[in-house]
Amino acid sequence: MTDELVSTRAIPEWAVKERPRRRRWRTFLRNRTAVAGMVVALLVVMTALFAPWIAPYDPLAQNVFYRLTPPERTHLMGTDSYGRDVFSRLIWGARISLAVGILSVAFGMIAGSLLGLLAAYRGKTLGALIMRAVDVLMSFPDEILGIMILAVLGAGLDRLIIAIGIVMTPRFARLSYGPALAVKEKEYVEAARAIGSSDWKILLRHILPNVAGEIVVMGSLWTATAIRVEANLNFLGLGVPPPIPTWGNMVQSGIDQLTYAPWLSLFPGLAIMITILAFNMLGDGLRDIIDPRLQE
């Protein structure tokens, strides 16, 4: 045996030096579906952010001379029965979908993870009670639970965000509960308690970081769900009131005109689909990094 045989020259330098975070990023970049999802999701986010500069027309401006124009050069996606430019309304609608999708998931993430951690850490009665409520809420279809909460809160953008946030909460509670339960028994938590850390400090400093990765990954996947629920509720006319354009209410108002003006429903419907698809692809890719066993 000479040193030649065990030389490290065969192993590329990055494999020795690379940190886990960079390795994960590399795994992510190799997943073409996930990267495509991320790019499209970013495009939608940009569209929403820069809506006032991108939209060629005022989304609310009516023009009686251009009612129900089919898609053409000046109106890329045609106009509706009030002569409003569908393309501009679509661009502004991205704001609602994303705002609701992202903020309601943030709401659910914070409320749900705290509830899940609390349930795991406090065990016994309180924990059982929380998880029981989670089970019950999860046995409801998302949209019907959303409708029920909106019946109580009333319509409006802020209420819609809260309603969908509440719908998302039980998922995050269940997601963080399991791992938190497992971590709770670890020695370092025991040690933290022994040196007199408060319960909340233990929860947030020692238990939360262990479940954070999974929570964030599922958060991106559940943003797709939240956007779906948002589209559904706005489609039913229960969310953001008109004339503010949302993709859901644009599809809804176009249904009756499907025979002669199909562009009214089809474009916003496609926008919903593409956005949800993008977040699904992104979330799937991120999940593969966290849990490579799921990669097929």
Added chain:
Amino acid sequence: MARYIVRRILLAIPTLLTVLTLVFLLLRVAPGDPAVVILGQYASEETLQAFRERMGLNRPLWIQYLSFLSDLLRGNLGESLISGVPVAEQVRAALPYTLELTASGIFLGALFGVPLGVLTAVRRNSFVDYLGRTFSLAGLSVPAFFLGILLMYLLSIKLNLFPTLGAGSPGNLMDRLFHLTLPGLALGLVMTAYVTRMTRSAMLNVLREDYIRTARAKGLREQVVLYRHALRSALIPIISIIGIYSIVLLGSSVMVEIVFSRPGLGKIMLTAMKQRDYAVLQSVMVIYAAFAVLLNLLTDLLYGLVDPRIRYD
């Protein structure tokens, strides 16, 4: 098996009760006095008082709760605050439409999804697999109502193959099926996407097992290995995903009913919501909740049927 069934049914009762309590409480915390909401701001104090008396709104909360439960047990769903029509009557008329829609969605999903999942798993990384996976990712991302609109646009407006609106004349089975096709497909294709994806990954897991290699080694035909040996144990996660997503489907049925103007529960709920008819809303919520609990129960029972180990837990 009988013991397992009885235990599952008994376990569903507290869940149902919790759900009912939740529905009851939620609508009680709704802002605004229901009497004022229904009768308007300018109603006189006497009219308001009479209305509260008639609806039992001035009784203590727990008495209202008890009478809510006892009414439910007797199948009394109250009456509409606006039209005075008994809610049970409306629900009885609408329920079959929602049932047939959701059931056909679940059925079509299982019918297409399981074979498609097996196929994509067996031909892993082939063109078929790629196509199947793209299809299921798209299916997971399209809201059922938009799929319904796409189907309506292509198959009934452009090609004139199916009727656009309504649920058909009640007495005519063919007509009803005809009207059910597109909305059923809208839910069914979404379900197919979920089932395909789950079947594929469950099959891939099972196909790695030793007993599959044994089965092949002893010369069994591939069909027997796949369907008798592999699919059988892959069926447990598949049933669980069908159970979970049938609840999602129940939610989506609301929007699909609206798209196709079907006179189902979703339509009643939406009308009640817009008119702030809390009596109807509460009853419809109760029906949906019962429906969801029932679907969960059915999933559990199916588990026991497919996997004997579960029965003896």
